[in-house]
Amino acid sequence: MAPAKKRNVSSAKTSQQSVKTAKIDLNSKVERILESRKHANDVFDILEVLQSEKDKDVISAADACGKLFCTLLERKELFIGKLPGEEEALGGGYSAEEKYRMFMRHRYNSCVEMLLEHLTHELHGVKESALCCLMKFAAGEGQHPLEDLDWSEHYSFPRELILAVVERLLSKTTDNSLLISRFQEFLEMEDVRYYVMSSVRENVGKVMDKSKGAVMPVYQTNVFTLMSNISVPSQESELTNFMVKQEAKHEDWKAAKLNEHKRVFERMWLGFLKYKLPSNMYKKVLVILHDSILPHMSKPTLMIDFLTAAYEVGGAISLLALNGLFVLIHQHNLDYPDFYKKLYNLLEPSIFHVKYRARFFHLANLFLSSSHLPVYLVAAFAKRLARLALTAPSTGLLIVLPFIYNLIRRHPSCRVLVHKPSTEDEPLEDPYLMDEEDPAQCRALESSLWEIKTLQKHHHPDVAKAAMLINTPLPEKEDDISEVLEITTYELMERDLKQSQIKNIPLEFETATQLLKGVGDVLGQHFCLD
């Protein structure tokens, strides 16, 4: 069974064939190759198609390859062990059987190469089929390892293949999020996940070191997408879904241990966060940090550095870092000096306008729910929020007013802010210092919440009503802020729009004659019709 040399394949002929016939053709070729070794050289035809320009051909070829080599792997017809070079294989005194296996192994290797190339193809369909095919190979290799299993300590897993796949996935130039989401399917398997995590870490370290820590937005986005798709199960008993089942000592395998998973997970994230991130990436990481990263880490406290650094950045990033910090403080006994001072300084007019307003107020409510806080601090918060309320939109006001009321309720000594029957009844300027950074020095307790009094004249009836509450002693029960946290302006509008039972709608009694006239005539003074 001397394998014939590379035959001249009429490439023109194959390209002329229609896709469908090509597919049938490919399938029949696969059948023939598998049937008898006489047709072994047909594998070149298949590989040729795999390299063709037409994406449909490529896809069908990838399928065919997958089928072919998986079967060969199963039959153990691929050469196992250290593979000699092609020429060497021919020359060396190998038996025909061995020669055939070597030949096939070489074809297999070149096929894998091609598929990896295809992972960077511009068409998603090609990428996807290449990825599926590669993962099939990985499964096959795992089951029927191509290395010699000489020593028993070794656990068979196609690490090299996975590493190569991950490397291609984490492209530096194209956004692979679609493919990565497809890849997520394979991440369900514990061992794949384990080895992907370690490969990611390796890859990130390598790439980022090469770029000397400079920001690489596309690459980092890809890495983030891949990593955020990874979630470690919470219990060891859930580790059941394996791609490769180890025959010996399965329990001792690292990929079967939850702690190992956690450790790899942690190292992967830390390795990623070690480098400088673009600011939107910062936000993304912080948004998912508290509920999809921290719980899966073996030592969450290792995140402290990252979080404190983020907290120092200021603005929206600080707001987001709060959440992670809170988890650390709350569950892991983190002692964070000047936490409240920093929180106090986070209060800026912009907090009412940022996207994460609801999250911020939710957390601030949690932080300030402690009854052991000093009065000056609570008063400072209340006063500062009240001052900021002067520039807040209606929805923000509906959050901040109950928030301030809750503060006063929790700390009855803060009642002086709304009720201070003084001995001398003289009017005074507001002693509160807005620019003071230290809440202890801002003299909030000496002040009153005149701002809320001002808001009683707010244009929106709900806000005005809420502000009216300070006229009378506050009811004992705390307001539930969570209801209003997510309120939108449209919902506020709907409150009025949806009221169906209105008997008589009041109308303007002043007769309208012109578009620009009427109601103060402000528009008419500054604008004209044409």
Added chain:
Amino acid sequence: MGKVPKKRNLADKVRKTKTSTEIKNNPFEVKINRKKFDVLGRKTKHDVGLPGVSRSKAINKRKETLLKEYKQKNKSNKLIDKRFGEYDTKMAPEDKILQRFAMERQRVHDKKDVYNLNEEEELTHYGQSLAEMEKFNDIVNSDDESEEKGLLSAELTASHFGGGGLLKKRTSGDQQEEEGSQRAKSRQELIEELIQKSKQEKRERQVQKEEAQELTEKLDQEWKSIQSLMVKKTPKAECDDKPEEKPKLEEYDMMVRELVFEMKAQPSEKMKTPEELAREAREKLQKLEADRLRRMMGEEVGDTAQSLVHMSADDLNDGFVLDKEDQKTLAYQDGKWNIGEKSEDEDEDEEEGESGGEEEEEEEESEAEEGDGGEEEEDDDDEEDEEQEGSSDEEDGHSDLESEQESEDEERKQEAEEASAEPKKILSKEELKAQQEAAKAELPYTFTAPESYSDLKDLLHGHTPDNQRLIVARTQKCNHPSLAVGNKLKLQKLFGFLLEYIGELATRSPPELTTIDKLIPELYSMCQIYPEAACKAMQGILGDAGHSMEEELEVKGHVAFPTLDMLIYLKVTALLFPTSDFRHPVTTPALLYISQALSQCPVKSLQDVTSGLVLCCLAVEYVSFSKRFLPELINFLAGTLHLAVQDKTSLGYAVVPPFRPSGKCSDLLVLSDSESCKSWSKKSLPLSATQHLDLKNDLDRDHHRLMCLFTCLDLVKRCSLLYKDLMSFTFIFQPIRTLLSKHLSAQALPELLQELHREILETISSVPVSHSRLVLEKKKPIPLKLLTPKIVEVLDYGKKRGSTREEREKERLKHKYKKEFKGALREIRKDSRFLAREKLNEVMNRDAERKRKVRELFGSLATQEGEWKALKRRKRK
């Protein structure tokens, strides 16, 4: 048990025979109710009772009702005698019979022979009317008579003299039956015949009528065909006729008529209801419309149209028609001059009336509503439609033709009456044409309410703004809700369509704002009539806008400024609805929308600045009365001023989103050349500048910037005056103050702006900064619980104490209820006692019967036995 009722029954029977006075005087019947106290002046009803009478009454009543029911129990069938007065016990039997008889007579006595005094009662024999029998026999026998004259058959005699009972008996049963059926048939046939006859007569009459009509029509047509020939002659004939007719009206007659009508007090015209007024107004408009149509079509066509109308109308053939036609022909004869003048005058009048009406409407809506309220569309819809659609081509063609025809006519006339052929005639021709043109240009007077938005668009398309307004006003009038049921809905829809139309006008490029301006009064008046619909429509628009903004915000994170149509809607909202309400279903969401736009829309261009300033103007308008605080407004104004600051380093104030302290769009209002201040003069910004600006050079741009700045500063000034009384005024205006005093120096600005600048700073610094501390409202202390009993002095003894009217009423009702309840209970008890007694009676009767029978049997048996024994004994013997 059974004895007592028997006795009573006996007593009742006795009592029945006596009169009431007898009973009352009988001391055994009377029970005197003893009174505890004799109250002077109180009338008592129940001092004397007649227990026996009342008992017997009750028993009788029960017998009539309860006993009947009891007897009917478990029986599904029931016999009801429907004869008159059958159950009326009060009526004497003779009366009953008389009444029944009278009723029967009445029934027989039909309406038709009310006046047939001779008609007497039908005499019958064997239940058959004698008269008919006679008739029938006559008919039957008339045939026979010729054959067998003088023969007296048995049947004949029987039928003639009826009496022959023997004879009748002799005839076979079959024959009798046959005869009966024949007789019945003949009667039926008679009736049918009668009906047929009358029908036939009717038909004949109809045919005659039709024939007559046809003839007249034919005559008419013939007349028409020769009319043109007669044209010249008719006037003479008319002239002849007229003088003839006139002398007929004698002076005497005239006097008499005058006297007849003169002295009578004529009733004043009654007050018209709004509906009538509306109908009148509509009729007026319809008339105007018809008139306009007539003039547009040319006079001849107008005439035929009128005559057509005439024919269709249900008019009697009185002299009225003739008279009118006379006038018409007269008009023809005299020439068009007269009529043209007349109609033109009318035209002017109408127009004046129209415009006058509108002015009134503007002044006072309600008046307009009542005065020339509205019309129905209905009848002349088609006409309008046609005319609207094909007014240009079709009618042009017509008028051409007609004018040709007319000119021909005229030529003929000129030939005929050479003497009267004056230049006037030619003039009249020209004027006629001009008039037709005017009529064409004039709007129709009635409109159908548009069913969809596209209808409205078609309706208003291609008209001038003023005309569009007129159209809307007329549509509104033509569809006044008092004229038809569906009109209200139509007009409500119309409001929505109008709003939509306004939005579309605003989105056109260039926006047709003048049209919108013209439509505002109409919108206002409609809004006044249908507040709910207006509210709904406006809410819909605001809701959609708010929703889309929210969505955009969610998807993109920022929103573009509202487009011009939305700005217009917001302004319209302020015009239609009060802005000062604490909570209003329309203005509150509108203001919320404004505030959201001001706080979420990033300013990226000069257009955005302009839009923002329009929104600010609107916001200031919205809060100008209520002086409510709008943080977003201040933020936006401060941000706009910030855009004009040149040096953006070391700011002493915080810039609130959507503005940024620095960035690519934060220098929008910085002047490119400080020299441009000098050439700047104040003029209003166009509203269209919110959509697109074409500023060619830097100078124009700078002028626009300065204008924006001026507007902004003016708004700041207004705000500072508005919010002067707010407690946190200084903190609210802190950023603006530092901005104006430190960063935006007045020196670099034109004088007008400098002045504003100074005024603002003065206002801000003039407001006191110190306030007294906040103190909760003092509330009334809750009183301690007191343990001393509450003592109520009783002033009015005797009466029910301490009760208001309601309580007394309640008390009274309670008492009444109790009494009624007791009474009912008692009645029920009596009922059941009565029933039990009846049942017992039944049982006893049955038993007695049985006993009697048993005894009888025993008796008979005993006799039998006795007889048998006797027989036996005899036998033994």
